[in-house]
Amino acid sequence: MISSGLIKLSASLLWLCLIDGSDVTQTQLLWRKKGESATMNCSHTKDATYIQMYWYRQLPGEGIKQIVYTVPSSKPEYGSGFSEDKFPAKKSDAQTGSLTVEELLPEDSGVYFCAVSQHREAYFGSGTKLTVLEKKYNVTAPTVKILPPSSKECKNKKKTLVCVASGFYPDHVSVFWQIDEVTETNGVATDNNAVRKNESYSITSRLRVSAKDWRSRTFTCTVTFFNGTDYKQYSDSLKGAAGEGEGESFTKENYVRTSQAGKLSYAVFLAKSSLYALFITALVWKLKNSSGKQSN
Known part of the structure; x- marks a missing residue:
């Protein structure tokens, strides 16, 4: 959900570089109903010196904001606008941690990112997409x-x-x-x-x-x-439509157009034939009249 690259993010007093997060695993998709709580887990396979864990949130149309910074056996440090009552975080050991969102509201729906760090480099997970379901709507397949x-x-x-x-x-x-x-x-x-x-x-x-x-x-x-x-x-x-593109595309539209053109050509042919027949008839009649007058 976030691509790798050298994106700088403020985390407490450090500037952390975003690096490929293939070593970091977190919950991918999660949904809950309004008023419930949602817990997201995060773990990593880096060595035990990567004890720092950060949680970020990105709401639709907004930038990424830091929720909390945690290390084992220490009190979490929360970013501006976030509190422990709403976002309790746990970090029991060097390689695992969790974030919970309490009393869910529709506006809590967004993507939550876990990052682990040793000093300056931060390895990010792919993000947890959290959706707060509206009670009046049913889960429906596409x-x-x-x-x-x-x-x-x-x-x-x-x-x-x-x-x-x-x-x-x-x-x-x-x-x-x-x-x-x-x-x-x-x-x-x-x-x-x-x-x-x-x-x-x-x-x-x-x-x-x-x-x-x-x-x-x-x-x-x-x-x-x-x-x-x-x-x-x-x-x-x-x-795919076999034969299409080799010469004329023989679609229904082309068939109708071709049929109409054929009918029009046939009608013109009949009209010309009728006019020619009238011309011949008139010419024969005229010749007969001329022959009769000469005989008299």
């Missing part, structure tokens, strides 16, 4: 649908498939694509966050492929949804 490329896209250029997952609650989802059952990451663009509409969420992901691939391969969009207990997967698949 409906997944792949939309084929638009007929307005150039026939022999790139094709864009759109995957829409909708109707789910809460927004604990991730999306991935497969081409012929092999996971594909190139050409994939997924919304950063699910969009809320009334009592549910939706998210969109796009896959850009070559016209050749679109004609010959099978595409699958899978949405992984956390229902509070397990991770469940919901998918939709679409087989």
Whole structure:
């Protein structure tokens, strides 16, 4: 949820460098109802000299703020605006710790990061996404649908498939694509966050492929949804349009257009034939009249 890099963050009196957090493990997804409490655990595989543990919070649309700094056998030190009553933290040994959020409110929903440090370097976990459920809404799995490329896209250029997952609650989802059952990451663009509409969420992901691939391969969009207990997967698949892009794209629209053009050409042909027949009839009649007058 946070990418590695040299991002400077203020932690107590230290400036800590954000480093690859593959050594730090923390709870990934968590939800609770309003009024309940949520406990997030954190551990690391660095050596026992990394005794300092920091907890940060990032709310939607806001920057990261330090909640608390802990070391074993010492009283936690809280950042501005945070208290022990609301955010009790524990650090019983060098390699494990926890943070609890009490009396949950909807505004507590956000991403909580654990970081461990020895002196100046801070190793961050990937973050815990905490969602405070609204009691009036039920946990609902997503409906997944792949939309084929638009007929307005150039026939022999790139094709864009759109995957829409909708109707789910809460927004604990991730999306991935497969081409012929092999996971594909190139050409994939997924919304950063699910969009809320009334009592549910939706998210969109796009896959850009070559016209050749679109004609010959099978595409699958899978949405992984956390229902509070397990991770469940919901998918939709679409087989490319064989033959499309080789000359004219023979879609329903093209068929109708071609049929109408054929009918119009046939009607013009009949009209011309009728006019020609009238012309011949008039010419024969005129010749007969002329011949009769000469005979008289």
